[in-house]
Amino acid sequence: EVLSTYSNKQSKVPNIKLKPTSSDGTGLVMEVLFNDWQVSKRMSYYNTEIAIARVEEYLKQILKGYKCKVDQGFVFDKIVVVFNGDIIESNKHDDSILASDRSPAEQLAIAIEVLTERFLQPIAELGVETDVIMISGNHDWNGRGMMAYEAGKHQLSYPMYRSMQMLIEAKGYSHINCIIPSGWYYVHNFLGKNVLYEHGVGVA
Numbered sequence: 020e021v022l023s024t025y026s027n028k029q030s031k032v033p034n035i036k037l038k039p040t041s042s043d044g045t046g047l048v049m050e051v052l053f054n055d056w057q058v059s060k061r062m063s064y065y066n067t068e069i070a071i072a073r074v075e076e077y078l079k080q081i082l083k084g085y086k087c088k089v090d091q092g093f094v095f096d097k098i099v100v101v102f103n104g105d106i107i108e109s110n111k112h113d114d115s116i117l118a119s120d121r122s123p124a125e126q127l128a129i130a131i132e133v134l135t136e137r138f139l140q141p142i143a144e145l146g147v148e149t150d151v152i153m154i155s156g157n158h159d160w161n162g163r164g165m166m167a168y169e170a171g172k173h174q175l176s177y178p179m180y181r182s183m184q185m186l187i188e189a190k191g192y193s194h195i196n197c198i199i200p201s202g203w204y205y206v207h208n209f210l211g212k213n214v215l216y217e218h219g220v221g222v223a
Contacts, residue, residue, distance in 0.1 A: 104156020104218030
């Protein structure tokens with residue numbers, strides 16, 4: 020209810036004109052993979068600020084690649100963005116949180132803002148039909164583990180993904196389809212074939 024109230028207060032962006040697709044289904048599909056960000060993991064070469072900077076650089080390369088193909092005359096039929104788990108660094112193990120510069124709660128707030136406003140929104144503004152698949156990882160831990168029943172709804176990633184989905188909907192991006200699997204994997208139809216997406220971990 021709180022999230023619904025907040026999302027309803029979000030101002031809708033101007034209508035985005037969708038780009039034309041191929042008439043015969045032979046247009047390009049861009050696959051964007053995003054996993055193991057572990058936003059606040061603290062290392063000699065990594066912390067929250069560096070993590071955010073890497074998202075911004077990754078986005079630049081995505082937009083650059085898209086523009087390059089469009090300039091060459093290609094048409095995009097779809098974009099598939101896959102958040103494939105481990106977006107945060109929770110207290111999975113006794114010392115995990117000691118290796119982080121923010122608490123799990125802060126990490127969730129940072130991830131919601133950065134991944135919605137600075138990553139998904141610019142992709143949405145390209146005007147291409149987009150599927151966003153949101154999968155949980157073992158570091159999105161809540162104490163139950165990946166093998167738990169409906170892990171996708173029990174891990175800490177669920178409120179994060181659900182918040183991102185509601186913000187996208189509140190902005191009026193009707194061409195963005197957010198998919199939050201209840202389990203720990205998802206089978207997606209990709210270019211006429213079924214593709215299995217999962218975080219892939221044996222230490223859950």
